[in-house]
Amino acid sequence: MGTETRLDDLDEPAFSGLAERHRRELHVHCYRMLGSFEDAEDTVQETFLRAWRRRETFEGRSTFRAWLYRIATNACLDLLAKKRPEPASGGEVRWLQPYPDRLLDELPAGDADEPETVAVARETIELAYVVAVQHLAPRPRAALILRDVLGWPAKDVAELLGDSVNSVNSALQRARAGMREHLPAQRQDWTGGADDAGARDLVRRYTEASVATDIDGLAALLREDVRCSMPPTPGLHVGRAAVVKDWVESGFGEMTHLRAVPTSVNRQPAVAYYHRRQGEGVYLPLTIDVLRVTGGAVAEIVTFHADRFASLGLPESVPA
Template sequence: MDDLRDLSGVGEAEFSVLAERHRRELHVHCYRMLGSFEDAEDAVQETFLRAWRRRETFEGRSTFRAWLYRIATNTCLDLLERKRPAAATGGEVLWLQPYPDRLLDELVTGEADDPEAVVVAQETIELAYVVAVQHLAPRPRAVLILRDLLGWPAKNVAELLGDSVNSVNSALQRARAGMREHLPAERQDWRGTGAEDPETRELVRRFSEASAVVDIDAIAAMLREDVRYAMPPIPGVFAGREAVLADWRDQGYDDMPALRALPTAVNRQPAVAYYHWHEDESAWLPLAIDVIRVSGGEVTEVYIFSADRFPTLGLPERLEADGTVRS
């Protein structure tokens, strides 16, 4: 029913059904724009509310899906104007949050014939790409995503933004240049290898085992010399093996008791969730999750997120003393 001509005869319940078909892809779109899972949730809810209130403006000149994308993009631009600096600075994206693979799988299986599903399955959902996007000013950011990821013609993007085609083309060139400044020069370095790669799985296994027993020397052997690490929303981006290890030691990582590690995947990247022992609960409870980028058989980037991300990522709320999982 994406070839609707108008919405005048559509009731609220039917409208909700039509819109919900596109929730996941709109959520991913808003996530790329905003870099935050929670802000993307808010943006999609606001998009549906605006769409219902303005349903009379839908005249069938575009598909219902494209109309929703227009509203979602403007919703994100409004949110960025209210909540965000003009763009990220200094390499830091303090509002960055991970995106669960289980929800990306939902999109791919539900919209397998859609170009957006193909894009999501590739590198543009990985953290290195999402972080680079956050360094673009909002309007060039929107142009880049609409033109390069969704394949919109420049004319349609210009209509959405109220700009000329020349302005859109200029913004796209600036956005592409900005992305090159904030991504490694070699594509394989920022794309990384996925969690399904056998060599990557083995490296992640060794990394998780070394981390669980707090073996700093073993971890150091797996880090590339120019590895980068950050822990949003805590300020600080550390570059280089020695700087990363020094910060971990400053935080008292050497003195931590043993952990339980649970391999998983986030943003189409390998990840490891860690649990620490709570005597009063007689169970292992969530501590943090490492999202890892692997290139050339070495760990090249680590993002650490706190335990408050576990529910969104669908991770167990506790591991029992015998190792069983409780959701």
């Protein structure tokens, strides 16, 4: 937007046109802050509403885009104070929701120095990163994302948070320490994105074993320290024995009539499962497994319920 254009000179359709260009990257930013796809949707809408109502406060000292990020961050902090006064604990995030790769592909490519070009990197959108962020208190969380993900200068973060630069730097150090505590130890050696050939073969074998409900075959594909969760259902299972025990006790090995559709979520390989009950003519959504692969084995499985299929753009049913 040129400096000659004042926001308060624009009518609502023109203003909305400017703001909409940044919807997807703002949504991803709010998702990192909140961990919930739906809460991020609501917060982006609140951001645009606040921006329209306060358009006369835009003085052009920063870009319109940076101004929107400021509003979005504050909207996230307000929601966290109201809805989640305490951060996540215990390694699981019950409000966690997946983010479809097809929508991540909508992010603008930008130039090499554009913050979101760096922010869209796989490591800041994978579920393990989002989960770790949710264990931070809201303001250190904001400082971490603005500084380390978006690349904002400390003075700009301090202005947004109403703190001193020293306070922001202190919060950032605490946040980085918290991330090291909650991120997987092997994070620097992560392999197995959705576009990795070795991961594709592993996911194929995992899918075949799952459709066959072959628990022994699945167990052979898991790391010894595998982690498994199913938000919003409580419970984090750590270790191959604990995960297999949960599968056995849940009756998974006795299931029949499964179909699978490969997909990708949060820049990770994923498998959507459909189930056909006796007498039904189609396979209906069951669950979706999002996988993290390390060293040629499955290191983490995050399973989401059927209510996530629509937002992920998955079919409503699969023909029998």
